[in-house]
Amino acid sequence: MATGFAPLKNDLILRAARGETVERPPMWIMRQAGRYLPEYHVVKDGRDFFETCRDAEIASEITIQPIDHFDGLIDAAIIFSDILVIPQALGMEVLMIDGKGPSFPHPLRSPEDLKKLRTTVDITKELDWAFTAITLTRKKLNGRVPLLGFCGAPWTLLAYMTEGSGSKMFRYAKEWLYRYPKESHELLQRITDVAIDFLAHQVAAGAQMLQVFESNGGELGPVEFDEFCLYYLKQISAKLPAKLAELGITEKIPVTVFAKGSWYALDKLCDAGYDCVSLDWLHCPAEAVKTANGRVALQGNMDPGVIYGTKEAITAKVEQMIKGFNGGKKNYIINLGHGTQPMMDPEQVGRLRVVGYMTPSLYKLSFELIIEGLQVAKSFNISQT
Numbered sequence: 001m002a003t004g005f006a007p008l009k010n011d012l013i014l015r016a017a018r019g020e021t022v023e024r025p026p027m028w029i030m031r032q033a034g035r036y037l038p039e040y041h042v043v044k045d046g047r048d049f050f051e052t053c054r055d056a057e058i059a060s061e062i063t064i065q066p067i068d069h070f071d072g073l074i075d076a077a078i079i080f081s082d083i084l085v086i087p088q089a090l091g092m093e094v095l096m097i098d099g100k101g102p103s104f105p106h107p108l109r110s111p112e113d114l115k116k117l118r119t120t121v122d123i124t125k126e127l128d129w130a131f132t133a134i135t136l137t138r139k140k141l142n143g144r145v146p147l148l149g150f151c152g153a154p155w156t157l158l159a160y161m162t163e164g165s166g167s168k169m170f171r172y173a174k175e176w177l178y179r180y181p182k183e184s185h186e187l188l189q190r191i192t193d194v195a196i197d198f199l200a201h202q203v204a205a206g207a208q209m210l211q212v213f214e215s216n217g218g219e220l221g222p223v224e225f226d227e228f229c230l231y232y233l234k235q236i237s238a239k240l241p242a243k244l245a246e247l248g249i250t251e252k253i254p255v256t257v258f259a260k261g262s263w264y265a266l267d268k269l270c271d272a273g274y275d276c277v278s279l280d281w282l283h284c285p286a287e288a289v290k291t292a293n294g295r296v297a298l299q300g301n302m303d304p305g306v307i308y309g310t311k312e313a314i315t316a317k318v319e320q321m322i323k324g325f326n327g328g329k330k331n332y333i334i335n336l337g338h339g340t341q342p343m344m345d346p347e348q349v350g351r352l353r354v355v356g357y358m359t360p361s362l363y364k365l366s367f368e369l370i371i372e373g374l375q376v377a378k379s380f381n382i383s384q385t
């Protein structure tokens with residue numbers, strides 16, 4: 001286990017995820033590192049995407065870029081990597097093709113193809129570079145903000161492994177579920193086992209919070225979601241503590257689940273063993289708060305498209321969103337409802353801020369004004385009776 005890191009100067013996100021009342025809502029941005037930042041292209045310098053992930057110096061530099069760029073605005077760093085490193089650890093070849101995205105030269109098209117996967121995965125050997133990058137990044141962050149680790153969730157990874165790329169139709173992934181359900185479960189279980197191992201080792205290397213990305217959740221209806229998604233998401237949260245304990249970690253590590261598009265599953269996700277549930281923009285914040293009822297912290301859920309709007313629109317939407325999450329002082333982490341996009345203007349992304357929350361003293365002042373207002377209202381009521 002990696003040790004000897006600097007103490008955290010900003011642990012806002014960890015406190016919010018633990019359900020503590022915080023002085024202002026913490027914020028990070030999905031895909032905060034990457035192509036919309038000019039400095040990303042400078043460091044990447046035309047290199048292959050996975051090559052940059054595997055180079056600890058480069059990956060750590062790219063991870064820290066948004067923290068430096070938006071100095072003081074972002075309360076967590078997320079390690080620069082990809083959800084598709086689990087298929088790689090299972091023995092599949094994955095390429096990242098410019099202008100096209102992820103591509104698997106040999107996708108799994110029938111149960112026979114399961115034989116191509118490694119039966120046992122030594123995660124410390126297959127993804128050693130990821131752990132090296134995490135440890136180095138944590139050192140370089142020097143306690144500025146917590147470092148998040150992550151992985152892809154089983155159904156989302158099954159979809160990539162069977163389709164061989166991102167998909168609109170999910171023809172092959174659905175064929176697996178409805179033609180080969182038994183073998184689909186076998187594959188989902190194998191991915192789940194590797195995911196748990198991978199997450200635990202990320203913590204051992206220095207990750208302080210984790211997120212599980214079920215980005216294709218919304219491709220399934222509620223019944224299939226329970227069978228092919230939720231069952232495995234619950235296993236991940238349930239088995240992670242024991243895996244962490246095996247590595248000598250007994251401290252509680254906050255874990256977030258993001259099941260994009262699965263609005264119908266919010267109630268069940270709040271009982272799935274996660275500390276935080278990340279929401280896309282299809283949720284109404286106030287409704288989500290009501291459903292969660294304090295069981296978890298909620299994260300999100302700004303439409304990333306707002307970034308293309310005016311300065312005023314961004315500010316108004318951020319304020320509207322935070323108001324919907326009860327003012328954001330408890331059980332809330334600001335984020336987009338999905339990742340940044342390469343065409344986004346970093347200056348626009350930097351407008352994701354709520355002026356009233358930027359300084360603790362302003363926060364204190366507004367709190368005092370509220371209390372005073374309540375007292376005035378109370379005395380007014382009394383004088384009326």
Ligand SMILES: Cc1c2[nH]c(c1CCC(=O)O)Cc1[nH]c(c(CCC(=O)O)c1C)Cc1[nH]c(c(CCC(=O)O)c1C)Cc1[nH]c(c(C)c1CCC(=O)O)C2
Pocket residue numbers: 029030031032033034035049078079080081082083084096097098099100101102150166213215339
């Ligand atoms: C589905 C998914 C993937 N990868 C990821 C998801 C889940 C989140 C989501 O739903 O978006 C997760 C991911 N991918 C990346 C990160 C790094 C950390 C961060 O968020 O800043 C994270 C957390 C970097 C990346 N991952 C990728 C890039 C772009 C690579 C490049 O520079 O060419 C980055 C910065 C590549 C990638 N990887 C994947 C896609 C669809 C793409 C984009 C393909 C394209 O649009 O060309 C798979």
